[in-house]
Amino acid sequence: xxxxxxxxxxxxxxxxxxxxxxxxxxxxxxxxxxxxxxxxxxxxxxxxxxxxxxxxxxxxxxxxxxxxxxxxxxxxxxxxxxxxxxxxxxxxxxxxxxxxxxxxxxxxxxxxxxxxxxxxxxxxxxxxxxxxxxxxxxxxxxxxxxxxxxxxxxxxxxxxxxxxxxxxxxxxxxxxxxxxxxxxxxxxxxxxxxxxxxxxxxxxxxxxxxxxxxxxxxxxxxxxxxxxxxxxxxxxxxxxxxxxxxxxxxxxxxxxxxxxxxxxxxxxxxxxxxxxxxxxxxxxxxxxxxxxxxxxxxxxxxxxxxxxxxxxxxxxxxxxxxxxxxxxxxxxxx
Ligand code: FUB
Numbered sequence: 107x108x109x110x111x112x113x114x115x116x117x118x119x120x121x122x123x124x125x126x127x128x129x130x131x132x133x134x135x136x137x138x139x140x141x142x143x144x145x146x147x148x149x150x151x152x153x154x155x156x157x158x159x160x161x162x163x164x165x166x167x168x169x170x171x172x173x174x175x176x177x178x179x180x181x182x183x184x185x186x187x188x189x190x191x192x193x194x195x196x197x198x199x200x201x202x203x204x205x206x207x208x209x210x211x212x213x214x215x216x217x218x219x220x221x222x223x224x225x226x227x228x229x230x231x232x233x234x235x236x237x238x239x240x241x242x243x244x245x246x247x248x249x250x251x252x253x254x255x256x257x258x259x260x261x262x263x264x265x266x267x268x269x270x271x272x273x274x275x276x277x278x279x280x281x282x283x284x285x286x287x288x289x290x291x292x293x294x295x296x297x298x299x300x301x302x303x304x305x306x307x308x309x310x311x312x313x314x315x316x317x318x319x320x321x322x323x324x325x326x327x328x329x330x331x332x333x334x335x336x337x338x339x340x341x342x343x344x345x346x347x348x349x350x351x352x353x354x355x356x357x358x359x360x361x362x363x364x365x366x367x368x369x370x371x372x373x374x375x376x377x378x379x380x381x382x383x384x385x386x387x388x389x390x391x392x393x394x395x396x397x398x399x400x401x402x403x404x405x406x407x408x409x410x411x412x413x414x415x416x417x418x419x420x421x422x423x424x425x426x427x428x429x430x431x432x433x434x435x436x437x438x439x440x
Contacts, residue, residue: 116197124190126440127418128160128182132410134196135165136180137417138215138280138328139403141394142253149224150252155185158396159253160403160419161218161228164196167415174415176213177201179230181254187401187421199257201232205246207263208232212243215328215390218253219283221309222290226250228257229292231279232264239268243278245294247310261310266294266303271312276301277327284331284338284370291370293319293340296327300342302371321374322365324352328390331370337432338367340374341391352379359383362391362404366432380424381438387414393424400424402438 123129129136140161144151151157160182166175178200183193201208209232216230227249233242244264248257264270266278276299284291290305300319303312319325324345331340343360344352353361362381365374381389385407392403402424409418425436 119194122191126420127409130409135416136162136419137165137405138163138390139392139419140217141392141403142218143396144253159183165416204248204257209235215280222307227309229281245281265310282329282331293329323376324350330391343389359387360389380435386417
């Protein structure tokens with residue numbers, strides 16, 4: 107099932123599809139899902155119903171290209187996942203539109219959260235034009251009064267990069283944010299390196315120093331932090347084939363694994379896998395409670411014409427085993 111209404115490239119498109127991927131006809135490839143609930147009456151939601159936004163990157167690689175082409179981020183929006191009635195915003199933000207210090211492209215995985223002031227903050231990895239580092243990724247933060255924008259640069263510079271706030275040598279991508287009792291934490295990283303930092307309530311100023319997160323078996327990238335009933339959960343893409351892989355089967359496709367902690371700062375305890383390796387080499391979790399149920403958004407290469415660089419976002423229910431302490435996530439059967 108594809109778009110039902112012709113529209114200009116950046117206009118929202120509505121379609122109905124109850125299958126995975128959410129948009130599977132190959133007309134638009136999406137990756138790195140980042141769900142956000144926008145309650146009825148919240149700024150930007152006058153529909154009268156709670157809305158689930160799934161922000162994504164846009165995979166624009168041709169069929170034979172062996173690398174990402176990602177120039178923009180968009181979002182799928184619904185008020186009822188089972189009904190499958192989606193509005194797709196194909197292009198909500200491009201790096202160079204918002205961040206004067208960024209180069210176009212490499213619009214990798216980000217996350218939108220509502221700050222303590224109720225505004226929408228979009229944390230994204232982008233390349234910093236002036237960085238002398240060979241890895242120019244930095245994490246920028248954009249702000250808006252609406253979940254669909256318009257977005258403006260909130261910090262005027264990367265809040266994290268190989269230059270700031272403290273020099274580091276990791277791949278500064280895949281930010282995920284936790285707001286907990288008014289305190290703000292950002293986690294990020296890739297290639298086995300996961301870092302965290304507390305931010306002030308202005309959503310951009312570092313508090314304290316960068317910490318290394320450990321204890322998550324086979325952590326590769328794509329961290330997703332959330333809290334449920336006082337337990338902190340950190341889901342992530344597990345390592346590819348290798349001695350520490352949590353994935354079954356262990357191959358060159360990542361799985362989604364998770365750990366738990368009793369505080370945002372850890373220590374973290376590995377708790378198992380949530381999703382086996384998918385058809386794309388990368389995997390990327392986005393977990394949210396919406397409409398009284400829990401959901402796992404991820405991506406696969408399962409759309410028409412899909413491949414490792416033409417991924418498409420999918421969504422499944424997530425169920426809990428509350429007989430264990432702390433409660434465990436039941437593995438998703440796709
Ligand atoms: O989409 C580009 C990168 O691939 C993301 O930043 C990673 O999480 C992986 O999904």
